[in-house]
Amino acid sequence: MKKIYLAFSLLGSYILNSQICTRYYSDVFSTVTVSSNIQFGSNTNWNGSSTTNLFLDVYQPSGDVVTNRPLLIFAHGGSFLAGTKTDGDQVALCNAFAKKGYVTSSIDYRTGFFPLDSARIVPALIRAYHDMKAAIRFFYKDARTANLYKIDTNQIYIGGSSAGAITALHVAYLDEQCEMEPYMSTSTINGLGGIAGNSGNPGYPSKVKGVINLCGALGKYWWMKSGDVPLCSMHGTNDGTVIYGRGKANPGFQTLYLDGSRMLFEGTQISNVPHKFYTWYGAGHVPYGSNTAYMDSTINFIRDFLLPYVNCSNTATMLPNTPAGSVTAYSYTPCSTTGLSEKDAFLSIDIYPNPSNGYVNLRFKDYGKYTSEIFSMEGKLIHTSIMEGTDVKLKLDLVSGIYFIRVTDIQGQTNTLKLLIE
Numbered sequence: 229m230k231k232i233y234l235a236f237s238l239l240g241s242y243i244l245n246s247q248i249c250t251r252y253y254s255d256v257f258s259t260v261t262v263s264s265n266i267q268f269g270s271n272t273n274w275n276g277s278s279t280t281n282l283f284l285d286v287y288q289p290s291g292d293v294v295t296n297r298p299l300l301i302f303a304h305g306g307s308f309l310a311g312t313k314t315d316g317d318q319v320a321l322c323n324a325f326a327k328k329g330y331v332t333s334s335i336d337y338r339t340g341f342f343p344l345d346s347a348r349i350v351p352a353l354i355r356a357y358h359d360m361k362a363a364i365r366f367f368y369k370d371a372r373t374a375n376l377y378k379i380d381t382n383q384i385y386i387g388g389s390s391a392g393a394i395t396a397l398h399v400a401y402l403d404e405q406c407e408m409e410p411y412m413s414t415s416t417i418n419g420l421g422g423i424a425g426n427s428g429n430p431g432y433p434s435k436v437k438g439v440i441n442l443c444g445a446l447g448k449y450w451w452m453k454s455g456d457v458p459l460c461s462m463h464g465t466n467d468g469t470v471i472y473g474r475g476k477a478n479p480g481f482q483t484l485y486l487d488g489s490r491m492l493f494e495g496t497q498i499s500n501v502p503h504k505f506y507t508w509y510g511a512g513h514v515p516y517g518s519n520t521a522y523m524d525s526t527i528n529f530i531r532d533f534l535l536p537y538v539n540c541s542n543t544a545t546m547l548p549n550t551p552a553g554s555v556t557a558y559s560y561t562p563c564s565t566t567g568l569s570e571k572d573a574f575l576s577i578d579i580y581p582n583p584s585n586g587y588v589n590l591r592f593k594d595y596g597k598y599t600s601e602i603f604s605m606e607g608k609l610i611h612t613s614i615m616e617g618t619d620v621k622l623k624l625d626l627v628s629g630i631y632f633i634r635v636t637d638i639q640g641q642t643n644t645l646k647l648l649i650e
Contacts, residue, residue, distance in 0.1 A: 241585020305390030358425025393444020
């Protein structure tokens with residue numbers, strides 16, 4: 229009974245304070261007009277052999293006279309190997325929110341990588357990241373030129389399913405090139421296009437108002453900083469493809485080690501980023517993809533996340549982004565490499581000597597079992613070991629260079645530190 233009362237109380241607050249009326253809450257339009265295969269950019273394909281033209285579909289409420297409308301951009305799943313903008317879950321989401329008065333879009337992005345390992349999937353993610361940014365810029369460009377889609381560029385939200393959600397999370401929260409550098413070399417990043425990418429519509433912004441994360445994950449939860457845009461997350465506890473907590477996505481082959489939605493919730497409690505989080509207990513990956521009841525609950529939860537930020541008038545009036553509770557935000561120095569960052573303080577480790585000539589000592593605050601993983605600058609996993617104790621010595625047969633050592637305890641807490649080998 230308490231939960232039912234709270235739900236009605238929140239809805240009443242939305243209606244009174246946000247002028248929601250029925251638009252953006254109910255299906256105020258019965259039909260949707262779809263414009264298909266609109267090219268928004270192009271870029272080199274995954275193996276560099278040709279150019280891939282990038283297309284999106286736009287869904288608009290038929291007969292709508294409002295000329296300053298919020299936009300939802302969705303990206304499909306498929307492990308960065310497959311999927312299209314016409315996947316069933318993306319079409320369902322686009323139609324559902326267009327009927328509520330939003331303009332929606334489902335986008336394609338470049339897919340494919342080989343071999344199927346962690347070193348190759350990172351560039352695949354960055355290609356998708358660049359393509360979504362080009363799609364956002366496409367709508368900014370349209371709003372400032374032809375204005376075909378009548379978009380309020382202060383109200384652009386991005387999201388997706390699985391790999392699409394991973395892409396959207398990185399677009400929103402991976403906003404410094406130095407944050408990419410533990411995963412690939414600077415020359416590789418620059419070759420792909422840096423932060424902005426080269427997929428189209430240069431010179432226009434790629435700023436968004438919020439993120440819809442459906443069974444996705446982020447490279448590091450601490451990329452989410454105080455003042456970042458709000459987040460809506462939905463995730464199943466038994467997701468075997470993109471882990472609910474922290475771990476490897478796509479466990480069938482060696483891919484990304486990511487922070488799933490539960491870890492993002494932990495991060496937003498620290499950073500004070502507004503986060504509306506729903507857990508499907510016992511559910512697997514993308515349960516709404518083939519189940520109408522799950523899809524209905526997904527639509528309703530996203531709807532309620534968006535309601536405080538949009539209104540039914542033809543203006544861009546915004547409401548404050550006020551998260552529940554009272555959490556003190558931390559201070560943050562971007563891309564700090566000196567010692568243990570406040571951003572990544574879940575697992576305390578001392579590492580010495582650093583630089584090392586082949587031996588390295590790890591000292592932990594508490595006795596326990598730990599897993600260490602050592603990565604090259606390109607993100608390739610080159611060494612794994614299991615350790616136990618509070619003081620552990622590792623002998624490393626590595627050539628001179630820069631490496632990253634990631635240590636995880638049995639609770640899934642982790643820390644990644646730079647290691648120099650002389």
